[in-house]
Amino acid sequence: MRGNILAGIISIVLLAVTIRAIRKKQLTEMHAILWLGVSLATALLSASLPFGSFTPLAHLFGMSNPPDMVLVFGLFFFALFTFHLSVSMSRLSAHQKVLVQELALMKEMLDSESAS
Amino acid sequence: MTPEQLADAYARTCVVIPAFNEGKSIQTVVRAVREHMPGATVVVVDDGSTDDTGANARAAGAAVLSLATNLGIGGAVQTGYKFALRRGHSFAVQIDGDGQHDPSETYHLFEQLVDGDADLVVGSRWLGRGDYVAPRNRRFAMKFLQALVSWRARSRFTDTTSGFRALNRRGIELFAVHYPTDYPEVESIVLARQFGLRVSEVPVKMEAREHGTSSIRGLKTLYFMIRVTVGLLVGVMGGEEL
Numbered sequence: 001m002r003g004n005i006l007a008g009i010i011s012i013v014l015l016a017v018t019i020r021a022i023r024k025k026q027l028t029e030m031h032a033i034l035w036l037g038v039s040l041a042t043a044l045l046s047a048s049l050p051f052g053s054f055t056p057l058a059h060l061f062g063m064s065n066p067p068d069m070v071l072v073f074g075l076f077f078f079a080l081f082t083f084h085l086s087v088s089m090s091r092l093s094a095h096q097k098v099l100v101q102e103l104a105l106m107k108e109m110l111d112s113e114s115a116s
Numbered sequence: 117m118t119p120e121q122l123a124d125a126y127a128r129t130c131v132v133i134p135a136f137n138e139g140k141s142i143q144t145v146v147r148a149v150r151e152h153m154p155g156a157t158v159v160v161v162d163d164g165s166t167d168d169t170g171a172n173a174r175a176a177g178a179a180v181l182s183l184a185t186n187l188g189i190g191g192a193v194q195t196g197y198k199f200a201l202r203r204g205h206s207f208a209v210q211i212d213g214d215g216q217h218d219p220s221e222t223y224h225l226f227e228q229l230v231d232g233d234a235d236l237v238v239g240s241r242w243l244g245r246g247d248y249v250a251p252r253n254r255r256f257a258m259k260f261l262q263a264l265v266s267w268r269a270r271s272r273f274t275d276t277t278s279g280f281r282a283l284n285r286r287g288i289e290l291f292a293v294h295y296p297t298d299y300p301e302v303e304s305i306v307l308a309r310q311f312g313l314r315v316s317e318v319p320v321k322m323e324a325r326e327h328g329t330s331s332i333r334g335l336k337t338l339y340f341m342i343r344v345t346v347g348l349l350v351g352v353m354g355g356e357e358l
């Protein structure tokens with residue numbers, strides 16, 4: 001029972017933080033949708049825990065305590081999401097490289113024009 | 117290659133000198149390049165130096181591309197190739213800004229380029245000229261890279277980490293678009309081969325560094341080896357075959 005309460009609290013906090021960030025426009029649309037989806041999914045999952053509808057599924061995965069499922073899904077999501085961040089960061093640094101290079105080439109062009 | 121052909125090639129050449137905090141040696145390098153390669157455009161890529169590298173290079177008569185942040189050697193050298201591409205240079209030469217490469221040796225690199233026998237010519241320390249001796253702890257790494265690159269590029273290369281090289285327009289066009297970011301020397305040889313360029317090595321003499329030490333040492337050597345090995349095995353550009 002305590003596990004259900006903890007899972008419930010975590011998902012409510014997650015949902016609240018996500019909504020707050022969306023209202024303050026701190027997240028780009030794609031990330032907003034992603035987090036909203038995740039927090040809603042966790043909330044639904046924890047809310048349905050007391051009715052035991054996920055208990056057979058949890059037992060299928062060898063978990064005797066159904067709230068553990070929320071944690072396992074959470075971990076899986078975080079692994080995927082960290083990977084996604086890593087990809088985004090690589091893409092950003094590639095973009096930044098091009099910008100720094102273009103800036104240097106343009107500065108040189110301006111310098112050589114003003115010198116001649 | 118006649119002396120006239122060489123002079124004509126130099127007049128259409130862009131010399132790219134990547135430099136990070138080389139304020140002490142950059143002027144000597146730029147002057148030596150201008151002396152030994154008359155008519156060539158000299159461009160120093162100042163990779164976010166915090167010293168007077170850029171100003172000193174300009175005072176010695178080089179064009180300077182100042183990068184707003186430090187991109188590392190790959191991003192810096194590529195900026196020089198983009199410059200050469202846009203200015204319509206037929207040839208480009210890459211020389212380190214630390215005085216390790218002797219510009220009077222450049223003509224060795226041009227023989228095959230001018231005769232149209234190669235697209236990228238790498239100056240090698242290990243083909244008999246000069247008496248450069250590698251520090252003992254590096255020999256294993258160098259041997260390992262030789263074997264790996266020779267296998268991936270399907271021909272023998274001895275000096276895979278050499279940053280002393282010359283390329284023709286085809287090479288410039290490739291590297292202005294595709295150039296590895298970290299430790300680009302090794303990967304760029306394989307990359308060039310994957311894109312069908314003819315790559316060859318010629319013997320050159322190399323000096324010990326004038327100032328500073330190699331940027332690759334200590335734990336960085338380990339990272340360097342892992343990074344390059346993974347890069348070469350995975351395939352530089354998504355594993356295209358030759």
